[in-house]
């Protein structure tokens with residue numbers, strides 16, 4: 001175990017010079033001038049354009065693919081189909097990945113790739129696609145996960161058997177990938193102690209990550225099989241290792257350079273164009289660029305799991321929650337991999353609960369394979385939990401935040417998944433929420449206020465990085481994690497703080513996969529934490545070397561030298577009377593004689609501090625149209641320590657507005673034919689500037705003692721409670737809480753009518 | 765094979781000649797023929813604003829304009845926004861107030877915001893929000909974008 005993991009050197013009294021300020025991001029300049037190179041901005045001489053042919057059917061056997069006419073079209077340089085992919089066993093990780101990239105036996109969703117063409121122009125590539133003949137045997141399809149669980153549902157995979165099921169059902173053909181039970185105590189017994197029990201069912205719809213930059217990659221394969229790949233990705237090393245697996249390549253022969261990333265939110269943790277671009281380039285013997293259109297992005301990448309859930313909780317009159325019980329169904333698209341197990345682990349992890357039962361199912365159906373999104377699979381479950389919690393509070397006449405405080409977990413809590421928490425900031429977050437101006441101010445007339453809480457584990461994991469000190473005393477940092485919103489700057493700030501030099505003397509870059517060892521995906525709010533740990537560790541190694549060299553220059557023992565504020569100084573006057581040596585003094589004096597001064601670090605970073613947040617939202621609902629307007633929104637969240645507060649605020653605000661979209665508008669709409677009907681930004685409506693107000697933020701700082709600066713990840717938590725908070729606010733406003741996403745005007749209008757009929761509609 | 769069209773237009777004060785196919789959009793030509801890749805494509809259907817440029821002084825989605833319509837036109841793109849080393853106040857305020865995260869929407873938003881401030885030097889928050897409603901940003905939640913525009917407007921008014 002690396003020393004820094006045991007002794008991070010966190011000091012609560014440390015006075016920071018750079019941490020906690022918000023300097024301009026170094027990578028920002030190129031982004032405001034249009035110079036930044038995103039994936040589609042990359043060009044190579046002689047580059048061809050690659051295009052996909054996609055299935056028009058949601059479910060069909062692919063009998064035959066005839067590409068002969070396409071291949072003969074002038075300007076076409078390569079055509080790729082399933083025959084060009086190594087055959088991997090279906091139902092294995094590699095087998096599934098390969099089949100998502102290019103259909104093999106069957107197509108499983110409308111938009112599933114069946115062939116691809118590389119040509120000298122896009123026009124010719126498109127013409128060639130029209131010349132490919134695919135012979136399909138169309139099969140019955142199933143879109144809805146509950147329908148997919150029914151006994152007579154069309155079966156997607158003959159080989160599939162439900163994991164976690166015993167008895168005769170264990171051998172049945174099914175669309176249910178897994179049944180997972182995660183429980184503690186005895187829920188049934190627990191409910192016996194309850195004075196009040198609340199139970200409801202919920203459904204949430206798949207939403208798309210909605211990054212504005214469509215996936216794009218350029219592959220260049222040389223005659224001897226060396227692959228160069230430029231693409232937008234949150235996971236260059238994961239791409240490398242999976243590409244080597246499904247294309248049977250040597251890792252040493254594939255080098256991936258990540259571009260600037262035009263948004264990912266989890267959706268760029270898995271590849272689409274890359275394996276196909278590589279195969280096309282190999283065949284064509286020229287670089288090939290493949291860029292998805294927005295329609296392709298909507299139909300064939302992402303989205304997020306939709307869910308059907310049932311949640312029941314009970315409490316005593318004094319507000320103590322005694323038991324919880326939940327059943328959750330997650331759709332995953334045609335293949336497993338929804339990360340649904342996060343949900344039962346996280347959904348109640350905020351509250352001190354002795355008796356919990358959860359049963360979760362992951363179900364395949366004829367939709368695009370889901371991909372990660374901020375706190376994968378957790379917001380969907382929280383949408384129900386935080387409704388039930390608020391209703392319990394209301395039923396016993398308690399303030400919703402006080403009710404949550406009464407049941408809040410603290411340091412020492414043992415979670416349902418076995419982790420025991422060290423210092424966490426949930427209580428502090430709730431208290432900060434109670435004290436904030438928004439919560440203290442009365443609910444404006446005619447509006448409704450909702451609150452909801454969220455939790456995310458925050459992650460660490462395998463990370464590497466290098467810090468180099470140049471002879472002129474400036475520093476460059478080579479990072480393996482992707483930068484989704486400004487993490488390069490946070491790394492530069494952490495190194496500058498540790499060295500005690502201005503941050504403008506430091507620059508961070510994103511490495512290609514040949515320049516560093518394996519780095520886990522940038523996801524799960526792990527990057528600033530994990531790469532930060534690596535950078536501080538590497539920085540400390542450089543400081544140790546500077547100290548050694550200063551000792552040598554002065555001819556004193558090493559312990560006679562201390563390092564502070566970017567300088568080596570004699571530890572005391574006993575050591576001698578030496579002028580302090582700056583980093584530049586030492587580096588310029590010794591680099592050309594003793595070698596470069598660098599620090600490198602690699603480790604499986606542990607000690608990520610869990611994150612908690614509470615959202616407060618005021619809404620106004622138009623009773624004639626059912627339209628919900630967000631009037632005021634506040635995000636309160638524990639950041640541990642905000643390295644760059646403006647970037648942290650940006651994460652809170654961005655996450656909340658994505659959640660608002662998911663709450664009010666965003667969904668995948670399918671026709672009876674199994675085809676997606678809203679594959680574009682016009683009909684799949686994400687929030688625009690005029691849909692939302694300013695998003696206020698309160699950064700709570702309860703340091704994570706396992707990190708040198710106390711930080712916690714902040715990116716996932718902000719989306720976890722949003723839909724619940726908005727739902728609760730609408731419920732307050734109209735008297736019935738919506739339990740089906742998105743909470744569109746027609747649905748809300750129906751509830752208003754129902755509330756009116758039942759006499760529940762508040763008067764104002 | 766049908767022949768390409770030969771056109772000329774002015775981009776950011778520089779004259780360009782280029783060849784294009786009939787169906788190519790102004791966005792395609794800027795990016796793929798002139799290599800001015802600062803203008804981004806998010807949808808190609810006029811719904812995201814990432815491709816915003818000015819066309820003879822008016823704000824336009826370059827993905828919705830056919831290149832063949834641009835003979836003799838004056839186009840303004842993000843590459844022409846700074847004056848040498850001096851950033852436009854909008855650019856500087858976006859940097860200083862963190863009006864960008866990933867930055868893919870930023871060129872389009874800056875061009876759109878500049879158009880707004882040319883017409884209305886003192887827009888209200890609501891006016892900014894409606895003017896920018898054609899520019900999607902998935903990262904920021906818009907808060908810091910709006911604040912950046914407000915700060916730039918204030919600075920440009922000399923207030």
Ligand code: FES
Pocket residue numbers: 804805806807808809810811812813814815816825826827828
């Ligand atoms: S690319 Fe033109 S509006 Fe989206």
Ligand code: FES
Pocket residue numbers: 212262263863864865866867868869870900901902903904
């Ligand atoms: S900053 Fe990423 S889309 Fe706006």
